[in-house]
Amino acid sequence: MSAAWTLTAIPADAATACPTGWGSLDKSRASGTTAPVKNIRTGSHACYDRLVVDVPGGGTRLGYWVRYVDRLRQDGSGRPISVGGGAVLEVRVAAPAYAPETGAPTYPGRVARPLPGVDLSDHRTFKDTRFAGSFEGETQVGLGVRARLPFRVLQISDRVVVDVAHNWTGSR
Numbered sequence: 001m002s003a004a005w006t007l008t009a010i011p012a013d014a015a016t017a018c019p020t021g022w023g024s025l026d027k028s029r030a031s032g033t034t035a036p037v038k039n040i041r042t043g044s045h046a047c048y049d050r051l052v053v054d055v056p057g058g059g060t061r062l063g064y065w066v067r068y069v070d071r072l073r074q075d076g077s078g079r080p081i082s083v084g085g086g087a088v089l090e091v092r093v094a095a096p097a098y099a100p101e102t103g104a105p106t107y108p109g110r111v112a113r114p115l116p117g118v119d120l121s122d123h124r125t126f127k128d129t130r131f132a133g134s135f136e137g138e139t140q141v142g143l144g145v146r147a148r149l150p151f152r153v154l155q156i157s158d159r160v161v162v163d164v165a166h167n168w169t170g171s172r
Contacts, residue, residue, distance in 0.1 A: 018047030020170035022150035031063035032094035036106035048163040049125040055095045063094030072142035075135035084128035085144025097134035
């Protein structure tokens with residue numbers, strides 16, 4: 001006697017639920033390092049888009065402050081920097097984008113310009129990036145997103161990670 005088996009494919013989207021409950025209020029961690037920023041990169045995931053600030057040698061001492069702002073203003077000068085998208089996240093990392101001993105840049109960003117090497121064409125939530133500079137040991141970036149959406153910030157050894165959800169409901 002033989003048994004008939006029926007296999008039903010489960011759509012990939014149904015296999016994993018997206019996280020919810022991140023919220024859109026300011027997130028911060030007080031700390032800092034003199035280890036300099038070396039790279040800023042992005043990635044697109046099924047549930048969120050991700051921005052990563054790499055600070056080799058920063059270890060677990062990396063501080064940050066991430067918040068939605070009406071307009072990005074450069075530290076020190078207060079100069080407004082235009083960032084595209086429906087909402088703007090200001091991302092500050094407590095690490096310089098220059099070598100503290102010499103002042104030489106360690107990250108090739110130029111103020112008010114898109115982040116070098118970042119391509120947002122396959123991102124659902126990220127719409128624009130702008131380097132706002134590095135002032136008094138903090139590096140500032142503007143992240144233009146589709147709308148004010150929930151986000152989380154993770155401090156992982158040698159990097160600060162900002163994830164912005166594709167929506168509020170946790171659906172894909």
